[in-house]
Amino acid sequence: MVKSTFRALCITLALGGALYTTGLSAAESPSETQATQVSSPQEGQVSINQASAEQLAAAMNGIGLKKAQAIVSYREQYGPFTAIDQLKEIPGIGNALVERNSGRLKL
Template structure:
């Protein structure tokens, strides 16, 4: 099973490279890296002081609606966060979760 899966992955990667090369040549870039629209961290950041529970759940990795609601409830009870690390005070939110989402969060 592993061998056939690995073989299929290799073929897929090889075909992807061939498609990329053909696309670059057709675009006249002859091997240059094509311009790809990428989103920056600023475009995907969510404010922990202003976002709704739904927005927090959608933007954060490992946060469901229940934990997002806990963040909003904490914010409503204790006031706005003064730093992102303060999220650790919310029950169910730990350091690993904050680290994983640090690029997505702002005050």
């Protein structure tokens, strides 16, 4: 009885160790991908002077289609943006939203 319990414990530990190392290998992959994405920040950027409302809504965190349409309307009414911080002039877009998306935007 003790021998079979010990054998079951050893098998469980061996399988658990194998699963743990497999999990570590899988966990390392996204960080490698993330490092690649960080090294080329301009790839994921969208131009606030050229993008459509749909493109802005898809690219920006916390911006839905309604706010994206407000950005496009502001751009059409006042001309192209000269600074990303000008987004703060649009109702419903504040400092936090602009800061959160600053890496995703370009002029």
